[in-house]
Amino acid sequence: MAILQDKASLNKRNEEIGNLERTSEDKTCPLCKQYNTIIRDSKSTEIVCNKCGMVMADKIDMRSEWQTVDREEMQAKTRTGPPLSLARHDIGASTVIGRENIDASKNKINPSMLSAIYRLRNWDLRTQTHNHTLRLALSELDTLKDKLGLSEPIVERAAYIFRKAHEKGILRGRSSPAVLAAAIYIACRQMDAPRTLNEIAITSNIRRKSITRYHRALIFKLELKLPIIDTKKCIARVANKANISEKTKHQAINLMSEVVKRGISTGKDPMGLAAAVLYASCIMTGEQRSQIDLARAAQTTGVTIRNRFKDLANKLELHD
DNA sequence: TAAGATAAGAGGGACAT
């Protein structure tokens, strides 16, 4: 891959790559060593491994992409490319800098511009390490995807959030796996496919504490909005896990809407509440389930079920 | 064995200093 000399060769390169458009092919990614489909993002000028986010171009020596020695060369070859699904904007930033770099040596450039270019260069170099942690995070994301059973849109959303966190410098001083876990949690919430913090904490092997901390940081710094957790979905989850009959499930959903209407649900762990509502519904329909069973299904404790249940009994006067 | 009670501890929100 030649260093881009000027706009003409840049265009030529884009043209070459353009010929590859819509040809995704199977090959082994040099970074993650996984044999998988490598896709070209039609909106950017990058070819991207869809497993780890490794950015590459076809018809070039792969190794030179990431085994650069010389700073200048590295900078010139840098292609900051988030993977396919993430490349929504600031596409090809490094290429632009590469072009300006040449301009700086070739054409006489306004000296006042030099410092600006220098800054850009540094920024660009930083994105190189950004890409490194990005790649690590994305491959981690891939393994978590299977463990948590995340859908593709959730994975993309999580990756997007993580990348935004990168850009805003939120990762500095924070553990990126933990930030990734927080991003996953947020993505799940946003895509309306709730996973509990505990599930994510356990599968990612990251302390729940750090996930919640970074979760808050992300919400605040990225000004994200999270939809309220759908308590009915919690009911469905717990019910399915505890093998509750459809009849009782429906009863529980009705009961839950009443609970929500009366504001009993605010500030309570939705899963615990759902379990308590289900427990109450089981009593109503005569289905036999122990508090412990429900608690386990909701990943909470019997104490919580009891407390919630007592609340329900007091406030809804359900005695039967 | 399930359910209930109680206590100690952690973590975080609200609010004041």
Place this chain on the structure above:
DNA sequence: ATGTCAGTCTTATCTTA
């Protein structure tokens, strides 16, 4: 920024039916 306070949830242990 730091501290306090009330409320929530968890873990552990004991008692009751």
